[in-house]
Amino acid sequence: MSTCCTPEPYEPPAPGADSSRLRTIALIGPPNSGKSTLFNRLTGLRQKVANYPGVTVEQRMGAMAGIGRSDLTLIDLPGIYSLDPFSEDARVSVEVLEGRMPGTPKPDAILLVLDSLHLTRQLMLAAPVLGLGLPTMVLLNMSDLMETRGGEIDPLRLAQELGAPVARISAVKGSGMEAIQLFLNRHRGEDANQAAITVLPVVGNAVSAHKWAAQVSARTGYRAPLSAEASRKVDAVLLHRIWGPLFFLVVVFSVFEVVFSIGQPLSDGLGDVLARAGTWATNFLPNDWLRSLVLDGAWKGVTSVLVFLPQILLLFLFIGILEDSGYLARAALIADRVMRTIGLNGKAFIPLLSAYACAVPAIMATRTIENKRDRLATILVTPFMTCSARLPVYMLFIAAFIPPIAFVHGLVGLQTLVMLGLYLLGFLAALATARLLKSSILKSSQTPFILELPQYRMPTLRSIGLRLWDRGSVFLRQAGSVILVVTLGLWVLANFPRHHGVAPELTESIIGRLGHWMEPAIAPLGFNWKIGIGLLSSVLAREVMVGTMGTLYGADPQTQSLSLQTALHHDLHLGGAIALMVFFAFAMQCTSTMAVVRRETNSWRWPVIQFLYMLVLAWGAAFAANWAVHLIWG
Amino acid sequence: MLSELEVGTTGIIESVDLPPSVHNHLMYMGFLPNARVEVLHRAPAGDPTVYAIDGLEIALRRETAQAIQVRMTRPVRPSATETARKSERKARR
Known part of the structure; x- marks a missing residue:
């Protein structure tokens, strides 16, 4: 989540008159x-x-x-x-x-x-x-x-x-x-x-x-x-030369498989319920611009993001289990050898892994890295890791454009593979960038790697529940604030200027003109102007993209009655869809992350460099992806 | 050197030769002169190595372990330690 983890200011209680009391x-x-x-x-x-x-x-x-x-x-x-x-x-x-x-x-x-x-x-x-x-x-x-x-x-x-x-x-x-x-x-x-x-x-x-x-x-x-024999026996397997890395890969793969295969039906079900609830509730409103504003503007935009709550909770559930059980430290140990080849150490792996949930706490977690240059390099590459805010975007476009083909008796799905590929893409971009930084501007002598391995513990329902409650409520609050405001704003821009009290054609509206104006910059990537508007709005936070698509296609009379997945096919091709996912894998569209990088590095220099670097990379890779798809499938 | 100990063996720390800040950090984790350290596991890639010291499990890279001088304790067959542990546990009950 892009703004999920922004710390809230805490007001300490004002000192009371009774100074002898404990406070x-x-x-x-x-x-x-x-x-x-x-x-x-x-x-x-x-x-x-x-x-x-x-x-x-x-x-x-x-x-x-x-x-x-x-x-x-x-x-x-x-x-x-x-x-x-x-x-x-x-x-x-x-x-x-x-x-x-x-x-x-x-x-x-x-x-x-x-x-x-x-x-x-x-x-x-x-x-x-x-x-x-x-x-x-x-x-x-x-x-x-x-x-x-x-x-x-x-x-x-x-x-x-x-x-x-x-x-x-x-x-x-x-x-x-x-x-x-x-x-x-x-x-x-x-x-x-x-x-x-x-x-x-x-x-x-x-x-x-x-x-x-x-x-x-x-x-x-x-x-x-006596020392915990059990913990050592478990490590004899989980740090084994062969079983260790194998177990690690199986864990990572099953997390994504479960998030996709269990989370998707839950999301679909939630989506149906929310859509019906919206239609039912707005029946009481007169059939005019007000109903359009509430249903097509606010409700469609907000619910298109809300439906991803099950997947996001599942992802946080798994990351919470990995962290609380003590396995994350073992993962850092296994990863140390790989991290060394890019000039970092295993400790950088923990922030990178937690960045799969959200880059904001991950960047704050880099403070365990003692070496200042190592830490800066880790901060700069962390936003490449696929955070949960990218998940709604990937989910939408994969469900819409990638056929649900299964291999190996239904155990491995093409959609899961594409999803894993996108995760891998972000991970490789992070590794390559770190390597580049550590061999040039952030070169430094190696600092010793000292890592304490906690004993394995059974994660408690209480602590996992607390974590899910925390993340879930922040996600809902955001859907109710930032995304609501953005989708309402978009509805207004899509419905004005009015001629004789009638809403304009979408292409004639303010937002349509804005989109057409920026189309030349994104046309080589296979994007239409609606995607362009989505990209602009997603600079606030990645998942806003989905809400924007919901609002824009909801405002277009040609696609109004269609589901968002079907509506996307109306004016987007496979090349553009793949390019869009690649663009999201690389681009830095998250104001919260930029704010936290600014705070942690104490200057605007690094977030600005980071934003531009990621933007250029995203444009280039999306261009290549679109071009490659056209070359292969015509 | 600590890095030369085989998995399953134990040594006694004699001296640590690292920059003061690192040295200090290691000492608060238990790497003090005369402390017993046991080699537990090596990471799948052969490095870093997990050491047991003062009831903690700490992973160090080879280059750090090379700066820690240890003397070998009398080699004890693993089965013997295992039996000793079991009988100790019984005695405590």
């Missing part, structure tokens, strides 16, 4: 300690995502409604290993904790989440965090898992050692939440210095921090659980 709580912990799960558990659905001002680190905030304390705001800090200001993540955390981050209130208390499975190493973060002097509660997450695997810890002893309350919790199962409630009820802000009573060692470097952590865990009777 803001910070949640901090090492990566993979289960912090996000706990954040979701504590806040429920009431959370907002934004960016810290000036830096590219994501900020999540939410009222703690999950435990009935909506009066408290929970800030999720980035997952970090230490408070060393070496990485941007750690710098942001320190600034937030010390109240120096503009626009973010200073936390009154801290919840420190540690993974009980690796407590010794995780305790290295405890000393500097407790040393900040804020009321802090230490949460030993995954304690249930630790016990079943034979680990042990004495929480009371640990609380004495740290001078802070300690609770065993399981964020996944939701146990131990009452301990957090108790801690929050007890602390009212006035005993903020309590934690400072226990003298903690000043730990300067990793060696002394580890020594201290090892001593503490020894004194508190901590016994590390």
Whole structure:
């Protein structure tokens, strides 16, 4: 989705008169300690995502409604290993904790989440965090898992050692939440210095921090659980020389096959229902321009985009499962060798893969790449990956122009192959461009590739559901705002200027003239003027294209009664249709992506270069595709 | 060198010779002197390699692992470690 992931601004609650009350709580912990799960558990659905001002680190905030304390705001800090200001993540955390981050209130208390499975190493973060002097509660997450695997810890002893309350919790199962409630009820802000009573060692470097952590865990009777044999056994297959890459390809292929073969009938069904609902509802309106505006303008445009909701949810479902299960890190490992040949490393693969959903969060995810030039190269190639906003366009034109032929006993469909080909095209363009950049203007020395592989976990219904709800509601909101406005605007442009109160022929309307005016530029690609208007409107967001087509063909009396797929055949040939899909594979039609690139690179230079480069490439490739189709099929 | 250890073997870290920022990051992940490191898997292409250290699984490329000096621990037959693990697990119950 092009604007799906634009962070919403978050307004921190205004400081009340009662200054001794707790208001803001910070949640901090090492990566993979289960912090996000706990954040979701504590806040429920009431959370907002934004960016810290000036830096590219994501900020999540939410009222703690999950435990009935909506009066408290929970800030999720980035997952970090230490408070060393070496990485941007750690710098942001320190600034937030010390109240120096503009626009973010200073936390009154801290919840420190540690993974009980690796407590010794995780305790290295405890000393500097407790040393900040804020009321802090230490949460030993995954304690249930630790016990079943034979680990042990004495929480009371640990609380004495740290001078802070300690609770065993399981964020996944939701146990131990009452301990957090108790801690929050007890602390009212006035005993903020309590934690400072226990003298903690000043730990300067990793060696002394580890020594201290090892001593503490020894004194508190901590016994590390046996390592997860299951996870290693799974990796013995999934990272196998032959089965590993094979499994990877099968996963990718089945995702697209399911999105297409299950998503398409669902979309068609939804489309039928929506079309009938529109006709039925507008029967109450007089048969004049108003009905035309509501039905042909607004309803047809908006519903032609709405029908893609099932496919988009399916795609996000699969990406969510891959990410939450821990497989995405393995994919990065498998991909490292390929990524190296283009001058990047496996970490660049994760943003590239999540860009299949949306380039905006993918570009924000590039901040895990330490090398600045590698990161810029990844940002510049990410929009080539086939995001879900291209999906509606591909779906429409494939369904309209590619026959549903099946091979291998119906297991592989031609439509799926064409779809996969388009995905491959974007991927190859990204690789080639990265290679070009890394061997010219963004040449740099290799940075080490250090990747932590989380243990495999069963994705929870809760977290996947939350993700789908989030994406689905943003998609619907967009269909109700941007796309509605664009389609209404198009209807007006298509129905004016009026002669004696009668709507003009489409070619005589404002939009028709505009389209004809730009036709010479796109005629070599096999596009007609209606496609031209679609391209112009899709600069806002790719999926607007489909709504525009719906409105334009709905406004044309010759195609008004036809379904959009049939209507397209009226004045578009196979060459033009293929060229159009190729054009969409390459072109940068997404204002949200440009805005996020501008923010992440801190200048307009890169988004402008990126836009022009992608436009030229798209025009050239579409021209070649149209020409090739004509050559082969006449 | 860590990169020379075979899959399934274990070594003890002696020294790390990398730029300070990288070195520091690795140390917070557990790559400290005298830490035990086990070679778990190699990626399908033969590189990077997954190492188990301090209960974590970390993947490093060959060129990074080459900068980490290790001494070999006494080679133990895999079946022996497996039995030892199983009996330890039983004892804990």
